[in-house]
Amino acid sequence: MLVVAQISDLHFRGDVDHRERIVAVLDYLRDRCGGSANIDALLVTGDLTDEGTIDQYREAAATLATDIPTLTLLGNHDDRTAYRAVDQPDAVDTSAPVDSALLLDGLLLLALDSSIPGRNDGAISDQTLSWAEKQISEAGDVPVLIAFHHPPNRVGMPFMDSIAQLDPSHLEAFVRRHPQIIGLVCGHIHSPSVGMFAGVPVVTAPGVSSTLNLPFEGDDIVNDSQPAGLAFHLIEVDRLTTHFRSVR
Ligand SMILES: [Fe+2]
Numbered sequence: 105m106l107v108v109a110q111i112s113d114l115h116f117r118g119d120v121d122h123r124e125r126i127v128a129v130l131d132y133l134r135d136r137c138g139g140s141a142n143i144d145a146l147l148v149t150g151d152l153t154d155e156g157t158i159d160q161y162r163e164a165a166a167t168l169a170t171d172i173p174t175l176t177l178l179g180n181h182d183d184r185t186a187y188r189a190v191d192q193p194d195a196v197d198t199s200a201p202v203d204s205a206l207l208l209d210g211l212l213l214l215a216l217d218s219s220i221p222g223r224n225d226g227a228i229s230d231q232t233l234s235w236a237e238k239q240i241s242e243a244g245d246v247p248v249l250i251a252f253h254h255p256p257n258r259v260g261m262p263f264m265d266s267i268a269q270l271d272p273s274h275l276e277a278f279v280r281r282h283p284q285i286i287g288l289v290c291g292h293i294h295s296p297s298v299g300m301f302a303g304v305p306v307v308t309a310p311g312v313s314s315t316l317n318l319p320f321e322g323d324d325i326v327n328d329s330q331p332a333g334l335a336f337h338l339i340e341v342d343r344l345t346t347h348f349r350s351v352r
């Protein structure tokens with residue numbers, strides 16, 4: 105069995121109290137879960153920073169140091185050029201989508217860029233889908249778990265649904281063409297949830313920085329009663345099971 109941990113929506117912003125929530129989740133992964141001894145990979149699914157500044161990416165890089173193999177993708181609060189200035193200083197095209205892959209023994213993990221520079225809603229470009237197609241064909245016959253920031257399905261949160269993926273029809277066709285895709289994992293909505301899209305489960309991770317209210321939980325955007333949280337995706341052959349944990 106493979107274990108893929110997911111943390112999302114860290115929103116690094118140079119705030120000590122805020123950073124404590126992030127550190128608590130990382131400590132949980134390292135101290136309670138044994139780090140890379142038990143966790144095969146870590147997905148950081150976007151909104152790494154609050155405002156996409158170089159200082160915030162420096163703060164993220166300094167805080168997120170871990171021995172777990174990590175894939176990081178970007179969300180609507182991120183900035184490709186600033187991210188690359190800190191994390192990929194040798195990148196030639198600093199404005200291209202930030203896509204990455206990790207082939208484990210029995211699982212291909214893809215981290216795709218669903219951000220649109222300057223916008224809060226999202227889309228997975230045909231350029232990114234072509235790149236993902238190549239990764240899947242080169243990996244051979246292994247299950248595939250795909251991560252990106254913006255869920256492609258409606259989630260019952262009116263504001264977040266208004267800044268979802270613009271037109272996921274190309275993504276839907278892509279998923280339906282590849283039966284080895286066992287699930288999609290996202291962030292963005294700061295709420296753990298499970299849905300379906302193109303015949304596969306869509307799981308969103310809790311928000312590390314905050315939880316957002318459902319329409320019947322309150323009039324405020326943020327639900328202050330909820331602690332930081334994370335997701336564990338367990339993959340056995342081609343079966344995906346996701347567990348959630350809160351970290352106080
Ligand atoms: Fe976020």
Ligand SMILES: [Fe+2]
Nearest residue numbers: 151179180292
């Ligand atoms: Fe977001």
